[in-house]
Amino acid sequence: MRANIKFCMNLGKSATETFTMLQQAKGKDSVCRALVFRWHKKFFEGHTALNDEHRSGRKKSVKASSVASIQSALDTDRRLTVRELAEIADVSVGL
Numbered sequence: 001m002r003a004n005i006k007f008c009m010n011l012g013k014s015a016t017e018t019f020t021m022l023q024q025a026k027g028k029d030s031v032c033r034a035l036v037f038r039w040h041k042k043f044f045e046g047h048t049a050l051n052d053e054h055r056s057g058r059k060k061s062v063k064a065s066s067v068a069s070i071q072s073a074l075d076t077d078r079r080l081t082v083r084e085l086a087e088i089a090d091v092s093v094g095l
Contacts, residue, residue: 001022001026001030001031001035001036001039002039002050003050004018004022004025005018005022005036005039005040005043006039006043006050008021008040009040009043009044010043014040015036015037015040015041018036018040019033019036019037022036062089066089066090067089069088069089070085070088070089073085073088
């Protein structure tokens, strides 16, 4: 979508025109209006990269076994807290 927004901006289309064109092309799979306006502005201000900028911090990853254990725990008791689920999955929670 960012490439499409950048392309339209380079053609001189406004953010509104770009949003309308994306809606026509993608329908309900299109991005929201605010996102189109945000990226249109970034590209207009000279931002060139299509990818997200690098952010510091540890990447989030969850093992399939953790997902399975959480799912089975929730199947038995929907009232479990996030902390209890973290203990079941053996992951740390920043609470």
